[in-house]
Amino acid sequence: MLKIEAARVIVSSPGRNFVTLKIETKDGVYGVGDATLNGRELAVASYLQDHVIPCLIGRDAHRIEDIWQFLYRGAYWRRGPVTMSAIAAVDMALWDIKAKVAGLPLYQLLGGASRDNVLVYCHANGKTIEDTLEDAVKHKEMGYKAIRLQAGVPGLKSTYGVPKGKEAYEPADADIPTENLWSTEKYMRSLPKLFEEGRRVLGDDVHLLHDVHHRLTPIEAARLGKDLEPYRLFWLEDTVDDDNQENFRIIRKHTTTPLAIGEIFNSIWDCRTLIQEQLIDYIRATIVHAGGITHLRQIAHFADLFNVKTGFHGATDLSPITMASALHFDMAIHNFGIQEHMPHSEQMESIFKVNYTFEDGFMHPSETPGHGCDIDEKEAAKYPYKRAYLPVNRLEQGGAMCNW
Numbered sequence: 001m002l003k004i005e006a007a008r009v010i011v012s013s014p015g016r017n018f019v020t021l022k023i024e025t026k027d028g029v030y031g032v033g034d035a036t037l038n039g040r041e042l043a044v045a046s047y048l049q050d051h052v053i054p055c056l057i058g059r060d061a062h063r064i065e066d067i068w069q070f071l072y073r074g075a076y077w078r079r080g081p082v083t084m085s086a087i088a089a090v091d092m093a094l095w096d097i098k099a100k101v102a103g104l105p106l107y108q109l110l111g112g113a114s115r116d117n118v119l120v121y122c123h124a125n126g127k128t129i130e131d132t133l134e135d136a137v138k139h140k141e142m143g144y145k146a147i148r149l150q151a152g153v154p155g156l157k158s159t160y161g162v163p164k165g166k167e168a169y170e171p172a173d174a175d176i177p178t179e180n181l182w183s184t185e186k187y188m189r190s191l192p193k194l195f196e197e198g199r200r201v202l203g204d205d206v207h208l209l210h211d212v213h214h215r216l217t218p219i220e221a222a223r224l225g226k227d228l229e230p231y232r233l234f235w236l237e238d239t240v241d242d243d244n245q246e247n248f249r250i251i252r253k254h255t256t257t258p259l260a261i262g263e264i265f266n267s268i269w270d271c272r273t274l275i276q277e278q279l280i281d282y283i284r285a286t287i288v289h290a291g292g293i294t295h296l297r298q299i300a301h302f303a304d305l306f307n308v309k310t311g312f313h314g315a316t317d318l319s320p321i322t323m324a325s326a327l328h329f330d331m332a333i334h335n336f337g338i339q340e341h342m343p344h345s346e347q348m349e350s351i352f353k354v355n356y357t358f359e360d361g362f363m364h365p366s367e368t369p370g371h372g373c374d375i376d377e378k379e380a381a382k383y384p385y386k387r388a389y390l391p392v393n394r395l396e397q398g399g400a401m402c403n404w
C-alpha cells in the first residue's frame with residue numbers, strides 16, 4: 001500500500017492559466033497532473049480542492065483503476081468537462097507516481113514503445129495567405145513534417161486562430177470575451193486558395209492540416225471537404241459541432257478528405273457513434289479533458305478496432321504535464337496517428353520543467369521515471385490567477401452568436 005498523504009491544487013498564470021494537482025505519498029514519492037480547462041479553470045480547481053482531495057487522503061496510490069471508478073461512479077454525476085478534467089488530473093498524477101516507483105518512463109508501463117518517436121504537427125498562422133505560407137516555410141525548415149495552415153479571411157477583421165500581433169497564436173487575452181465577426185461564405189471561398197498555394201509553395205512531401213473550429217453545417221462541411229480534395233489534406237478538423245454525432249454521416253457521404261474531431265470530448269460516449277460507424281479518421285480527445293490516461297486507453301483501444309487513429313489536442317492551454325503524458329501515450333499505443341505540438345513559452349517552462357525533446361519533426365518523451373514533467377511551486381506562486389477568455393463569434397450578417 002502506498003498511502004496518499006496529501007494533495008493540493010496549484011493555480012498559476014505564466015502567460016495563461018494552468019491548474020495543477022500534486023499528490024504526495026507517505027513514502028515521499030509524488031506525482032503531478034494537469035487540470036486546466038481554458039476559461040473555466042477555477043471550477044476544476046474547486047472540484048478538486050473541495051470535493052476530490054478530501055476523498056483521496058489515505059487511499060492507496062497504486063489503485064489507479066479503482067480510484068478512477070470511485071471518482072466516476074461514486075460521484076453519481078457523470079462526465080462533463082469539469083468532472084472529467086478533475087478525474088484526469090488525479091489519474092495523471094497517479095500514473096506518474098506508479099512509474100516513478102517502478103523506476104520506468106511512463107510509456108513502459110503502458111505496454112512499451114510501439115514506435116521510435118512521435119510525429120507532431122505545428123501551426124502556421126498569418127493574416128494573409130502569404131504570411132501563413134511564410135510561417136509554414138519557416139516551420140518546414142525547422143524540420144516539421146506536418147503543418148496546420150490557418151489564415152485570416154479576406155473581408156473579416158479578425159478571426160480566432162489568426163494572430164492579432166506578432167505572437168504565435170491568439171491567446172485568451174480578455175477578462176470579458178471580445179467578439180469576432182464571421183462569414184461562412186467568405187471563409188469557404190478563401191480556404192481552397194490557401195491550400196492551392198500551400199501545396200505549390202510547400203510541395204507534396206509535407207502533411208497539411210486545417211482546423212475549422214466547428215463553424216460549419218454538415219452540408220457546408222461536405223462541400224469544403226470536396227473542394228479541398230485536390231490538396232490531399234492529412235485532416236480537416238472540427239468541421240461541425242460535436243453535439244450531434246450523426247452530422248458526420250452527411251459529411252462522410254460526400255468527401256474523402258480525412259476528418260478529425262474530439263478536442264472538446266470528455267468521454268467515450270461523445271465519440272462512440274463516430275468511431276463505430278467509421279465516420280471519422282482521427283480522434284482528438286485528450287488526456288486532460290477526457291478522464292486521464294485510464295479513460296483515453298479505453299477510447300484509443302476502441303478506436304483501433306475501427307481503423308480510427310489518435311491525434312491528440314496539444315495547444316498551449318494544455319499544460320506541459322499533459323504534453324509530457326500524451327507523448328508517453330503516443331509512444332505506446334498501436335493506433336497513434338499524429339500529435340499536435342504548440343511549444344510553450346520560456347516563462348511557462350520556467351515553472352513546468354520538461355524533459356521531452358523535438359528533433360526533425362518528431363518528439364520523444366522523457367526517459368526519466370514517471371511522465372517526466374514537474375512543477376516548480378515557488379516559481380508558480382509568482383504568477384497569480386488572472387481571469388482570461390478566448391473571443392466569441394457572431395455572424396457578420398445579423399449578429400447571431402455562432403461557433404468560434
Ligand code: GCO
Pocket residue numbers: 038161211263313314315316317340
Ligand atoms: C487546437 C484548438 C485550439 C483551441 C484551444 C481552446 O486545435 O489546437 O482548436 O485552438 O481552440 O485549445 O482552449
Ligand code: MG
Pocket residue numbers: 211213237238263
Ligand atoms: Mg482544434
